[in-house]
Amino acid sequence: MSRLLKQQQALLPAPAHELAEQMAEAGYKVTQPRLAVLRAAVALDKAFTVHELEQWLLERNESPGIASIFRTVKLLCDLELFQRIHGLEDCHRYSISGGHAHHLICVSCGALKSFDNCGLRDLITTLEQQTGYHINDHVLELFGHCPRCLTV
Amino acid sequence: MSRLLKQQQALLPAPAHELAEQMAEAGYKVTQPRLAVLRAAVALDKAFTVHELEQWLLERNESPGIASIFRTVKLLCDLELFQRIHGLEDCHRYSISGGHAHHLICVSCGALKSFDNCGLRDLITTLEQQTGYHINDHVLELFGHCPRCLTV
DNA sequence: GGTAGTGTTGATACAATATCTCAATATATG
DNA sequence: CATATATTGAGATATTGTATCAACACTACC
Secondary structure (H helix, E strand, O other), X not given: OOHHHHHHHHOXXXXXXXXXXXXXXXXXXXXXXXXXXXXXXXXXXXXXXXHHHHHXXXXXXXXXXXXXXXXXXXXXXXXXXXXXXXXXXXXXXXXXXXXXXEEEEEOOOOOEEEEOOOOOHHHHHHHHHHHOXXXXXXXXXXXXXXXXXXXX | OOHHHXXXXXXXXXXXXXXXXXXXXXXXXXXXXXXXXXXXXXXXXOOEOHHHHHHHHHHOOOOOOHHHHHHHHHHHHHOXXXXXXXXXXXXXXXXXXXXXXXXXXXXOOOOXXXXXXXXXXXXXXXXXXXXXXXXXXXXXXXXXXXXXXXXX
């Protein structure tokens, strides 16, 4: 098994209670509305929108106010437990982060795989030398079709 | 001079009349509002927002309605003459595309360099083999400070 | 147990980005 | 010129998100 595959398997999303724990460690209270958002995000198991979180919760009659959902998503992004997804058309999706930066996203169903070995170091070094820029961050997202959607 | 540097120098943004020509070739009329947007985008010479286009044009008393600016930006994105920039915080900036996908952006002043040799082929092949996904698109943006902003 | 201080919530107002609607206008074609 | 089509501008609407603020909940202290 290659090193890259091992890494990917290590990047499974954390379960809700683990995310809750990290929130508590960061000094935030693990309230019912926040837990609800965590449960929804874990259950959706893909790149989700705030609207999708709300729908999932409404169907189970446990949706907090929409403001609290937005607030919780923002908080979790700040804590780097969630991450904004840069889509091809819009950037209104989020994922459970796992602390890693990059995603492979199915444009058909939203299924998402995370990875962290983006292999951009050489490109960054080259560009820095050629442009004089100091590069300290990047966005990388890959899009395609997951095996399931390829067979449908 | 390396091959990569040559490529970058070839990726200078097209002048307004050239963009207008491509619009005409695609079957769209080159109207005054559309030309105004092209001029503003070329003049701004960086990753710009629709609001910045409008401001530039208002200062010269030649701003079309905001709806037409949005429409023109969308049209130019569809024609791949403009391209949406995926920023670290939001995704509301655009650039003149040159038909190429990637940018190096100064987070301080918005200065922008484009390049097309992203060197992701190996990563994409590896990920396809390991995940079974078919990857057919990607977003890559690099962020840092340009030489000018580094000295200030 | 009561009280003060802090954090959180939910409803609502607001903001920013973008699209839709539709009558008026401009442009191209016969 | 007449007609058909494309485009515009104004304003309404949609979507995504943040700000405000009173009510509530939890914690620590007395």
